[in-house]
Amino acid sequence: MHELRLMWRNTRMVVLCAISAALYAAVLVPFKVVPLIPGVTELRPANAIPVVCSFLFGPAAAWGAAIGNMIGDFFGGVGPGDIFGFFANLFYGYIPYKAWSIIARGQSPISRSPMNIAKYIAVCLAASVLCADLVGWGDNLLGFRPFSILGNVIIFNNMLSALFLSPLILIGVYPRVRAGRMLYRDVMPELVERSRARQVTGLAILVVGEVGAWVVGNLVSTGYWIPSFLPASFAQPPYDKSIAVMVSPLIVCAIAGTLMM
Amino acid sequence: MPIYLYLDNSSVVHRLNPTVKVFALFIMFWSVYWVDHPLALLPLGLLMVAMAQLTGSWPNFYRLRWLFILLIFFTTLAWMVFYRKGPALINTRIIHLSRASLMFGLGRGLKLAELLATSVLFLSTTKVEEFTAGLQRLGVPYRVGFAITLSFRLVPLFIDSALTVVQAQSLRGYEFNRGGPLERVKRYVPVVIPVFMGALRKANNMAMALEARGFGISAVPTSYIDYPIDTRDRVAFAALTGLGVVYFLIYYMGYGAISVN
Numbered sequence: 001m002h003e004l005r006l007m008w009r010n011t012r013m014v015v016l017c018a019i020s021a022a023l024y025a026a027v028l029v030p031f032k033v034v035p036l037i038p039g040v041t042e043l044r045p046a047n048a049i050p051v052v053c054s055f056l057f058g059p060a061a062a063w064g065a066a067i068g069n070m071i072g073d074f075f076g077g078v079g080p081g082d083i084f085g086f087f088a089n090l091f092y093g094y095i096p097y098k099a100w101s102i103i104a105r106g107q108s109p110i111s112r113s114p115m116n117i118a119k120y121i122a123v124c125l126a127a128s129v130l131c132a133d134l135v136g137w138g139d140n141l142l143g144f145r146p147f148s149i150l151g152n153v154i155i156f157n158n159m160l161s162a163l164f165l166s167p168l169i170l171i172g173v174y175p176r177v178r179a180g181r182m183l184y185r186d187v188m189p190e191l192v193e194r195s196r197a198r199q200v201t202g203l204a205i206l207v208v209g210e211v212g213a214w215v216v217g218n219l220v221s222t223g224y225w226i227p228s229f230l231p232a233s234f235a236q237p238p239y240d241k242s243i244a245v246m247v248s249p250l251i252v253c254a255i256a257g258t259l260m261m
Numbered sequence: 262m263p264i265y266l267y268l269d270n271s272s273v274v275h276r277l278n279p280t281v282k283v284f285a286l287f288i289m290f291w292s293v294y295w296v297d298h299p300l301a302l303l304p305l306g307l308l309m310v311a312m313a314q315l316t317g318s319w320p321n322f323y324r325l326r327w328l329f330i331l332l333i334f335f336t337t338l339a340w341m342v343f344y345r346k347g348p349a350l351i352n353t354r355i356i357h358l359s360r361a362s363l364m365f366g367l368g369r370g371l372k373l374a375e376l377l378a379t380s381v382l383f384l385s386t387t388k389v390e391e392f393t394a395g396l397q398r399l400g401v402p403y404r405v406g407f408a409i410t411l412s413f414r415l416v417p418l419f420i421d422s423a424l425t426v427v428q429a430q431s432l433r434g435y436e437f438n439r440g441g442p443l444e445r446v447k448r449y450v451p452v453v454i455p456v457f458m459g460a461l462r463k464a465n466n467m468a469m470a471l472e473a474r475g476f477g478i479s480a481v482p483t484s485y486i487d488y489p490i491d492t493r494d495r496v497a498f499a500a501l502t503g504l505g506v507v508y509f510l511i512y513y514m515g516y517g518a519i520s521v522n
Contacts, residue, residue: 008402008404008405009477011468011471011472011476011477012464012465012468014404014407014408014468014471015411015464015467015468015471016464017408017412018407018408018411018412018415019415019460019461019463019464021408021409021412021415022411022412022413022414022415022416022418022419022460023419023456023457023460025412025416026415026416026419026420026423026456027453029416029420030420045446045449049453052457063405063408064412067408067409067412068412070409071412071413071416073380074265074266074380074384075265075266080290080294080376142294143297143369144336144369144372144373145336145339145369146339146343148343149339164443164446164447165446165447165450168447168450169450169453169454169457172450172451172454172457173454173457173458176458177461180461182461182464182465221343222343223343223345236346237340237343237344237345237346237365238340238343238344238369
């Protein structure tokens with residue numbers, strides 16, 4: 001995750017970050033008026049953009065996704081939950097290229113072999129689940145909405161865009177960007193990857209943390225499972241305290257895994 | 262379609278220092294967080310109405326009126342599903358309608374609506390450059406602030422170039438509105454690709470132009486615009502701090518909560 005810090009020293013990466021953010025927001029804003037669940041989330045075909053930009057611009061796209069989402073929120077109103085949205089989108093833009101570099105090792109994301117398609121689905125799912133976990137956890141922690149609403153709607157929304165739209169855009173854009181030597185590795189040749197063992201361990205910790213957070217968040221926020229060791233006062237809606245105790249460690253675990261990658 | 266909510270008026274709130282406005286945003290989030298009861302939230306709602314009148318922000322509130330209504334309605338409805346407490350008037354597998362669930366849901370809906378109103382007021386009275394200046398004063402690095410400002414500036418350009426591509430393709434007989442919802446969204450993919458490539462062509466020139474102007478040479482660059490803090494800002498700061506303290510005391514003294522019975 002050191003590249004998220006290093007990229008700010010490179011002027012071209014700063015510009016690519018702004019371009020990723022603006023492209024994301026430019027698609028996000030017109031669809032703000034098409035709510036999927038009114039008051040909760042809208043139809044977001046724009047969620048295809050961070051995945052595309054992630055494969056192209058790497059860390060610049062991660063910050064671009066976070067800033068682009070913030071601009072989108074500015075159009076429809078901001079709240080404390082948007083702080084979680086900022087970081088959730090940062091990871092949504094960061095995980096695809098990073099996890100891809102670990103499991104596909106230099107292969108092109110537009111390759112259509114069955115194995116690569118499976119890997120593509122896996123990295124998009126990993127990014128979508130952590131994004132959904134962070135927003136669902138944050139909103140439930142503040143007591144605004146149950147984890148089980150946002151935690152699931154966001155995965156559905158992100159995967160729909162990442163699976164149906166991102167590949168179509170990537171096929172059109174990736175070869176041109178590669179030919180123009182604008183991929184993040186060309187723009188930031190000084191980037192040094194961490195050891196493979198550390199990256200694989202980080203990815204494994206990320207998956208365990210995020211899947212655990214998603215399962216526990218759903219069970220606790222719907223009241224289906226409240227561990228017996230928690231005080232009785234925790235076992236009542238909006239289950240914010242139970243979510244804080246049960247889901248927070250798993251979120252920390254997922255973020256720690258991402259930091260290691 | 263207008264993208265930003267900023268209204269060029271000259272109210273007292275418009276003239277406040279950007280850092281004070283960011284602080285006001287935080288204090289409103291803080292105050293709303295501590296209370297659950299709709300009656301405890303009412304004074305903040307009245308304060309919003311007064312501020313909307315003072316700042317002339319009603320056009321933006323009117324523009325987002327359906328968002329406010331849907332936000333309150335669907336949040337209230339959602340909590341009737343999850344907040345299953347108190348003597349039930351209607352109790353089915355899905356909905357639990359009781360006085361407690363209604364008050365809790367309405368309280369959450371009002372909280373979110375007041376947060377939305379706060380952000381609408383903030384955006385109606387704050388320019389993008391004021392917002393980034395406020396963030397920088399709060400410690401956000403200059404390069405991040407620059408990327409945020411640049412992204413905001415690029416969004417309308419990208420939307421304009423997307424509309425140009427849509428018009429050009431329509432003239433050639435391409436039908437954007439054929440098929441189901443997913444098919445329609447897919448038909449916009451050929452619009453995204455030229456916008457994307459056009460943006461990337463600008464990226465290199467933009468980076469060179471920035472470096473030619475000394476971008477990144479100093480960590481704390483000089484600024485043409487200055488935002489001094491005067492008496493008006495100090496008074497606003499004190500009033501906001503007072504509001505935050507009062508709402509915390511309401512919570513601390515046990516008021517503002519919802520009784521289950």
